[in-house]
Amino acid sequence: MxxxxxxxxxxxxxxxxxxxxxxxxxxxxxxxxxxxxxxxxxxxxxxxxxxxxxxxxxxxxxxxxxxxxxxxxxxxxxxxxxxxxxxxxxxxxxxxxxxxxxxxxxxxxxxxxxxxxxxxxxxxxxxxxxxxxxxxxxxxxxxxxxxxxxxxxxxxxIVLGEDDYTGRLHFHVERIQQGKTIGFVNMDAEMSFxxxxxxxxxxxxxxxxxxxxxxxATADGKISMGELIRMIEKVTGHAAKITLKGDEENTSPFAIPATWYMNTEKAGKAGFVFTNLDDWLPALIEKIAGKDKH
Incomplete structure (x- = not known):
């Protein structure tokens, strides 16, 4: 102890x-x-x-x-x-x-x-x-x-989860479900989570x-903002409204100008095995969207 x-x-x-x-x-x-x-x-x-x-x-x-x-x-x-x-x-x-x-x-x-x-x-x-x-x-x-x-x-x-009090992924899911605009800077920019x-x-x-x-310390893999939005669209069944000229109210918390992700080779060599982003991100989006079947 x-x-x-x-x-x-x-x-x-x-x-x-x-x-x-x-x-x-x-x-x-x-x-x-x-x-x-x-x-x-x-x-x-x-x-x-x-x-x-x-x-x-x-x-x-x-x-x-x-x-x-x-x-x-x-x-x-x-x-x-x-x-x-x-x-x-x-x-x-x-x-x-x-x-x-x-x-x-x-x-x-x-x-x-x-x-x-x-x-x-x-x-x-x-x-x-x-x-x-x-x-x-x-x-x-x-x-x-x-x-x-x-x-x-x-x-x-950025740390994600169903109980994330900052609601950053929730922001995207909810605005797409509600038909509200989301502002980005670069839809090709990739992130890790x-x-x-x-x-x-x-x-x-x-x-x-x-x-x-x-x-x-990050899950293996990265995803572009365009891919993330398409994933949310697929789960929710709603089309996203995207602008590259967002104001403060509708700007995405993920609105980065360029790809921003980390290599985890050092942690891997020390013995920690990370999950893969693709193994849990779609399921998390389903939970946030209320589409979780379990």
């Missing part, structure tokens, strides 16, 4: 990760702002606090020791620095949820070495100082340059294996 802290663990793949850890009998502590209820009961120690506030981290965790910490909600260099100052010498390993957004969407397949956090210049700041993309780059850089504990930075693409359950499985694997460093 391991002592594990999960920063953010009541929604989506964070919740699934906690469920997996509890099923294996680990001692789990979660920290959230308390805005989302959870179903773990007294199986977890639930600390309510703001992860971005250093004094709250100190109050709750100063001198406490954990075998593994999963940080799903760090977004800036300042937050990463505060974490290192509090947890250096007190944890066995950090698994940090990073993002495909550390890479530019320039049409090229992305490998881990395409963004080097070990030598990336650090700029100190809070959320208002950075875009989401730059905030994740900065957080990675601080963790890899300042931490005295092993770090894994898991670079996820990962299912929430698989994201949780990868996080657990990264924590319990001996791997360190940045890791791309």
């Amino acid at each position: 391991k002592k594990i802290l999960v920063l953010g663990g009541t929604r989506f793949f964070g919740k699934k990760l906690v469920e997996m850890l509890l099923e294996e009998g680990h001692q789990v502590t979660i920290m959230t702002r308390g805005t989302t209820s959870h179903s773990f009961g007294d199986q977890v120690e639930h600390i309510i606090g703001d992860r971005s506030m250093k004094e709250q981290l100190i109050n709750h965790f100063d001198c406490r020791k954990f075998d593994i910490v999963y940080d799903n909600i760090c977004y800036t260099s300042n937050e990463a620095r505060d974490f290192c100052e509090i947890f250096n010498g007190n944890i066995g390993k950090l698994v940090f949820t990073s993002s495909l957004s550390t890479y530019a969407a320039d049409g090229m397949e992305k490998r881990e070495e395409d963004f080097d956090p070990y030598h990336y210049p650090i700029a100190w700041g809070d959320k208002e100082a950075f875009t989401y993309n730059e905030g994740k780059r900065q957080a990675e850089a601080v963790f890899f340059q300042y931490a005295t504990f092993p770090v894994v930075a898991v670079r996820f693409p 990962i299912l929430a359950t698989e994201a949780a499985m990868f996080l657990k694997w990264a924590g319990f294996s001996d791997v360190e460093g940045p890791f791309n």
Whole structure:
């Protein structure tokens, strides 16, 4: 049994990760702002606090020791620095949820070495100082340059699932069903995705294996925006209304200018086998569309 802290663990793949850890009998502590209820009961120690506030981290965790910490909600260099100052010498390993957004969407397949956090210049700041993309780059850089504990930075693409609170795939399915316009930039641009359950499985694997460093984590395969829309049309039986001059209201959350996907050879060589996108994406669309026959 391991002592594990999960920063953010009541929604989506964070919740699934906690469920997996509890099923294996680990001692789990979660920290959230308390805005989302959870179903773990007294199986977890639930600390309510703001992860971005250093004094709250100190109050709750100063001198406490954990075998593994999963940080799903760090977004800036300042937050990463505060974490290192509090947890250096007190944890066995950090698994940090990073993002495909550390890479530019320039049409090229992305490998881990395409963004080097070990030598990336650090700029100190809070959320208002950075875009989401730059905030994740900065957080990675601080963790890899300042931490005295092993770090894994898991670079996820957009995570999909029936219970995705952001509703990004739902947006497309529902607008096509309702006959509403969807705006794109480039229908030939390809993306990679990962299912929430698989994201949780990868996080657990990264924590319990001996791997360190940045890791791309995505389902095998990629799909163009045109192919995705045709897949939704086939499932729903409705024709999509597409524009390449969308406004903010109808612009797709997947409206990228160029292909944006990752290579997972590094994780594969380390022993993690990913699913194939084609094996679950059509079924997920059926569930969202209410066409699931089961």
